[in-house]
Amino acid sequence: MDTDVIVIGAGLAGLQCARRLQRNGHRVTVLEAGDAVGGRVRTDLIEGFRCDRGFQVLNPAYPAVQDWIDIGSLGLQAFGVGAVIRTSTTTATLAHPLRHPQHALSTLRSRHTPPSDLLAFARWIAPTLRQSATGPRPAQDQTLHDSFEEAGLTGRLRRDVLDTFLAGVLADSTGESSANYVRLLVRYFALGAPGLPRGGMQALPEQMETWLHEPVRLNTSARDLRHSGDGVQVSTDAGPLRARAAVVAVGPQDIHELTGQPALPTHGLTTWWFRAPELPQPGPFLMLDASRRGGGPAGPIWNTAVVSQAAPSYAPEGQHLIQATTLLDRPDGLAEEAAVRRDLERLYQGSTADWELLTHHLVEHTLPVQHPPLLQARPQQLGDRVLIAGDHRDHGSIQGALVSGDQAAQSLTRLLAG
Ligand SMILES: Cc1cc2nc3c(=O)[nH]c(=O)nc-3n(C[C@H](O)[C@H](O)[C@H](O)COP(=O)(O)OP(=O)(O)OC[C@H]3O[C@@H](n4cnc5c(N)ncnc54)[C@H](O)[C@@H]3O)c2cc1C
Structure with missing residues (x-):
């Protein structure tokens, strides 16, 4: 084996996943198709x-x-x-x-803030303020539009x-x-x-990269991912890499190529x-x-x-x-x-x-795209050696990407120990 786990994608999810795996005692290699870490969080000077x-x-x-x-x-x-x-x-x-x-x-x-709208807004946000941020999400969800209508939030505060x-x-x-997604935000x-x-938004992923023992392999696209013997093999232009397991932490539009799962809108x-x-x-x-x-x-x-x-x-x-x-x-x-x-x-x-x-x-x-219902975060498992992480597995935000990456690392650690 070249390493314990290959993480594909050095966006926030992939970086947090790699860091947690490393902390859990695994050797990790991160592959990134782009010329720097960050994925959707990049800054041009x-x-x-x-x-x-x-x-x-x-x-x-x-x-x-x-x-x-x-x-x-x-x-x-x-x-x-x-x-x-x-x-x-x-x-x-x-x-x-x-x-x-x-x-x-x-x-x-x-x-823009008539009292009736402020009251309606309080009604709309109240369920989320009462619940813990990371606890279970309410099963009941609806579209943002319908949730505003139901709360009576129909005046200038909403429109303007x-x-x-x-x-x-x-x-x-x-x-x-999803109304629950928006309430969370x-x-x-x-x-x-x-x-x-x-230093710009990119300073965030750059900080995360400094915590990794092995530098992220930039300009390295994973072309193919397959189960092989008691592990996985990832093909790249620089040759194949073998590991005990892999995490696919690419954006929602890119998951199909590596996993066969439908790309997400x-x-x-x-x-x-x-x-x-x-x-x-x-x-x-x-x-x-x-x-x-x-x-x-x-x-x-x-x-x-x-x-x-x-x-x-x-x-x-x-x-x-x-x-x-x-x-x-x-x-x-x-x-x-x-x-x-x-x-x-x-x-x-x-x-x-x-x-x-x-x-x-x-x-x-x-x-x-995050239509209702917003589900409880969970990395997706493909076979017993591959997990999918990213904001699309939790909710679209920096918080969602970090949590998804972390959860994938914890799940994989349990799988590898089992
Ligand atoms: C314009 C914009 C505004 C936003 N505003 C906010 C905001 O204000 N607040 C907030 O919380 N969130 C915001 N977000 C969302 C947040 O940035 C994302 O949810 C988060 O960065 C997603 O991280 P990720 O790791 O899941 O995915 P990505 O950042 O997409 O990372 C995936 C990585 O995988 C790499 N990759 C893809 N295919 C391969 C391959 N085959 N081999 C190797 N690497 C590959 C990509 O190059 C990329 O680096 C915004 C996003 C954008 C773009």
């Missing part, structure tokens, strides 16, 4: 700007992050817990009243804020996602102040990254567009932020980094730069002529 491959944030309230990540050394730069809401005539900042007391009064008096915010988080504007948003590491988005010499809007908040009659965005952009206001390390001093997100499940999700600029000019109420487009990332497979 462009002219001193940190442009994550798709805007995302790290929530320090995730239990898996608290338990397994050295958050302190990442130097998390927090976003405001709230949002700026743009309508065709108004701009309002809604924020967590305890974290941002200066916005408490205006938040509670805002026309929640639907738009959540569509950006889920890369899904249909309302068909909202619970974490309520408990933590998500932010960006000083995903949601996608596009993030546009611009540099600006002047600050278009102060404050560390995400901006949501509620300008369309009946709620929601009037153009292709679902959310935008001056990222460097929350995370100064993302831009050279004196310059500003702006992200804008469009959703691929909408006809305008593949908008051209000109349309995105027009929308930004409307939202920030100023010209973007002196803004420079740094890059844009089209992330087709942002998150696995």
Whole structure:
């Protein structure tokens, strides 16, 4: 045998799996098709700007992050817990009243937060606040849309804020996602102040890589995986590798090739990254567009932020980094730069002529489609030597990916001992 366990994929799930296996006393070899670790968590450094491959944030309230990540050394730069809401005539900042007391009064008096909606929201989130984050998940689930309707959450808080915010988080504007999945994410948003590491989101998987005894084998695609004798064999361009067992920790769209299991559907988005010499809007908040009659965005952009206001390390001093997100499940999700600029000019109420487009990332497979019911996390076992891990085996998030990787390692350790 070349090693005890081969982990295929160095995203967050694969890295946590490898680390746990190592701690359990196994020799581990990690294969990664890409040129760096991180999978969906990568950062491009462009002219001193940190442009994550798709805007995302790290929530320090995730239990898996608290338990397994050295958050302190990442130097998390927090976003405001709230949002700026743009309508065709108004701009309002809604924020967590305890974290941002200066916005408490205006938040509670805002026309976007009528008391009946706040009560309905409390009704909607209550079941999740009562249950433990990692405990069993309620069997009853429904779509996000139906759960809002059932809770009576039908007013401006939903139309102007929640639907738009959540569509950006889920890369899904249909309302068909599992309500329990969304409640879980909202619970974490309520408990933590998500932010960006000083070195970019990729600093997270890079930190995890430093804990591995054997460096991840980059640019090494697993082409074929088969049971062989009392172990498994993985073919790569550099030749075959043999091990007692393997964990397939590739993204949901890639599992078919190695396992024969059906590829899983995903949601996608596009993030546009611009540099600006002047600050278009102060404050560390995400901006949501509620300008369309009946709620929601009037153009292709679902959310935008001056990222460097929350995370100064993302831009050279004196310059500003702006992200804008469009959703691929909408006809305008593949908008051209000109349309995105027009929308930004409307939202920030100023010209973007002196803004420079740094890059844009089209992330087709942002998150696995997560229809109800949201099931209890479990790695999938193929035969007695192969497990499948990844966010698609738990729930689509950093938390879900880490937990899935960890559980696969623990299950495999039991299998190998048996
Ligand atoms: C734009 C965007 C925004 C997001 N926003 C958030 C957010 O704000 N908060 C949050 O919690 N989560 C967010 N997420 C989700 C989170 O990033 C993912 O859930 C998580 O990173 C998935 O990790 P994973 O290890 O399961 O899969 P992946 O990251 O997809 O890792 C799979 C790895 O397997 C490798 N691989 C594939 N095939 C092979 C092969 N044959 N051989 C070798 N290697 C292979 C791939 O190259 C990849 O590195 C976001 C994701 C994206 C893309």
